[in-house]
Amino acid sequence: MLASICAAYVEVNDYADADLPLLRERMRLILTEPALQAHSQVRYADVDRVVAEHVARRTGTRADGLVPRLVALSTRAAATTAFETWLAGDGSLADDLHAAFDQLAGGFPTLR
Numbered sequence: 001m002l003a004s005i006c007a008a009y010v011e012v013n014d015y016a017d018a019d020l021p022l023l024r025e026r027m028r029l030i031l032t033e034p035a036l037q038a039h040s041q042v043r044y045a046d047v048d049r050v051v052a053e054h055v056a057r058r059t060g061t062r063a064d065g066l067v068p069r070l071v072a073l074s075t076r077a078a079a080t081t082a083f084e085t086w087l088a089g090d091g092s093l094a095d096d097l098h099a100a101f102d103q104l105a106g107g108f109p110t111l112r
Contacts, residue, residue: 001058002075005051006101009079010094020093027083048072078104 015023030036049063051072056063063069082096089096103110 001055001071002101002105005054005071005075006097009075009101010097013093013097015093024087027087031080031084031087044076048076051075074104075101 030040048069049072052063052068055061055068055071056065059067061068078100079097082093082100085091085100086093086096
């Protein structure tokens, strides 16, 4: 299930190379300006709802249940962390998203 959610995050964040500098600037602003962070939380709540509904459908549970909400919030945290890592480096956003989701899916195997 996490693989399908990761694939969705990668797909919606698949930008042409020419668009990456603007994306980097936009993400820096969103992640560092309090007013933009507050506005983004409204949009992120929509993403969380969609992810929770996806998990609920796949597991036969309610979208407001523990696991669907936990998956929604933790996958958003993984995606946000991948964006922050991508902004700090020069790698691929898709690679950073996959690495973050791999850590999450594996229960943080690098900490064992």
